[in-house]
Amino acid sequence: MSSQQPTVNPSLKTIWKSWENYPKVTWGISILGLLLLSAIAFLSHLGDIGLIDKTEPMFVEAARQMHLTGDWITPYWNGVTRFDKPPLIYWLIVIAFQAVGVNEWGARLPSAIMAIASTFFVFYTLRYFGVKRDNNGSLTSSAITRQAWIGAWWGMIMMALNPAWIAWGRTGVSDMLLASCLTISLLAFFLGYAQPRTRQQKGWYFTFYCFAALAVLAKGPIGIVFPILIIGGFLIYTRQWQSVLREMQLLPGIFIFLIIAVPWFILVTLANGQAYLDTFFGHHNFERFTNVVSNHPGPWFYYFPVILVALLPWSVYLPVAIYQIKFWKIQDWRSQDRSQHLGLFALFWFVIIFGFFSASATKLPSYVLPCIPAGVILISIWGNQKNPIQSDQNKIALPFLITGLVNILILLALAIASFLSPKLIGDDTPNFSQLLQISHLPTVSGIIWLIASGITLCCLLRPQWRRGVWLGNALGFFAFMSLVALPAGQLLDTQRHLPLRQLSIRVRQVQQPYEPLLVIGIFKPSLVFYTQQPIQFMTYNIKQRLLELFPLNSSVDTVLIITQPQEIAKLGLKSSDYQLLENQGDYQLIRIKPEVLLKSLTLN
DSSP states (O other): OSSSOOOOHHHHHHHHHHHHHOHHHHHHHHHHHHHHIIIIIEEEEEEEEOOTTTTTHHHHHHHHHHHHHOOOOEEEETEEOOSSOHHHHHHHHHHHHHHHHHSHHHHHHHHHHHHHHHHHHHHHHHHHHHOOOTOOOOOOOHHHHHHHHHHHHHHHHHSSSHHHHHHTTTTSSSSSHHHHHHHHHHHHHHHHHHSSSSSHHHHHHHHHHHHHHHHHHHHHHHHHHHHHHHHHHHHHHHHHHOOOOOHHHHHHHHHHHHHHHHHHHHHHHHHHTTHHIIIIIIIIIIIIHHHHOTOOOOOOTTHHHHHHHHHHTGGGGGHHHHHHHHHHHHHHHHOOOOOHHHHHHHHHHHHHHHHHHHHOOOGGGGGGGGHHHHHHHHHHHHHHHHHHHOOOOOOOOHHHHHHHHHHHHHHHHHHHHHHHHHSSEEEEEEHHHHHHHHHHHHHHHHHHHHHHHHHHHHHHSSSGGGGGTTTTHHHHHHIIIIIIIIHHHHHHHHHHHHHHHHHHHHHHHHOOOTTOEEEESSOOTTTHHHHTHHHHSSSSHHHHHHHHHHOOOOOOEEEEEEEOHHHHHHTTTGGGGSSEEEEEEEEEEEEEEEHHHHHHHHOO
């Protein structure tokens, strides 16, 4: 640390002194800031967009069935059991349905609430343990407090304003529940670990057990496997395992964990037997790690670009933040007080989850969502170390300068991509590129990122502004989310999902008693939710499956079919063979006699 006196604006010093004298005011402002960020990032227009095929409607429809039947043990989707995931997501969606109605808002509300809760936990932990102090104690207590608040605020902003946390915080699936429960459980453990021999320690450890159990109910055994691997590796590294295990109230904690996590697994096994065990534990847990499931392969480096995109634009700082931990200095870490170990703990958290899923055969972007809070903590701690309140403002560390310049390049790249986005979009959604161009959203987005890059450059070059170097990222992403992302999502919904919802309404209007509904050539699970009935999806072996469904002596007079014009051509149907009931976007609803359909398939 430099011994020179800090150059701090007098008015800023006055503000800081006032906040230090009134910590409740500072906490109040922080909570209001969190609520504002959350309102934009997670709650604004949450239910305005239809369920996004294909995963989200499966979760939401299973919850709707649970809501209708009152069976909270066995999930069902489209008339069959759905053992993909444990029940926590279904239970919370059902509770939301009961509170706000059966709609998209209710379906996504649990994910949004958990995203906000985990963001607060990251903020809270950084506030008290996010300042990495040197052993010589050169910073004053007042300066440490200021740095802690700044680091916590940046952590809160990075949590609320990154693509991954926003995307899954606004989606009715189990991924955000797992990531948030893991985040809260791991941070609760650290809060207990960092405060030995205090009254709060036992409470934090019991919070850890509770949320680890909820993580298991969110997605299965991985909810406890990760805490064991992360905490176990961390405690062995720091040589704290003996004392911490004595502190953790293991027997009562394990009892609490088992009481929360285990009963449902027993009940669902009793209700469904071996079928559940084979499907959930065999196929959806063990087999996903050892084999490629559902055609989701990926190379060993699959998650490197995923993390880069998921944490944009903050991810540029992650490599140097990880390096700054200097995990190879084992003795230095072991000699430090527990309260200084947050960065090291976050590194174990990040590396173990990232490495585990990199080794897995099945890969999906959402798998490394639990890495995001660890990455945010690492970046926040590094930023505070490299830009402390009382450092010599005229000097800038080379890593901070390089990463800042790369940050600017990424913002410029986002601006260029925004301007070119109508030409970069594929043709899987007709007319969307043209509508996007007409909306001027690409231009607005490009301008936002250009301004953000300019703010970042000014803050990087001007010493007195350098502590606000991440301001461009924050303001840019906030403006992008408010002015571009939400309107663009609604525009995409009108082209991709709204036609299916409109066809679903039409189905309920025209469907005759006992008239089957088929969907041919496309797999859109949202149709099950919006038509509120089981559907026969046919994307392969269509002729054989139709013959099985409608034998020669079938009593079915007509069937309804949702499909696309090109699929009708593949079936060999002429316009005189069927009745066109509705045409929405790229989809059509037709009525046809089974014998006409089978005859066409035979001749085709």
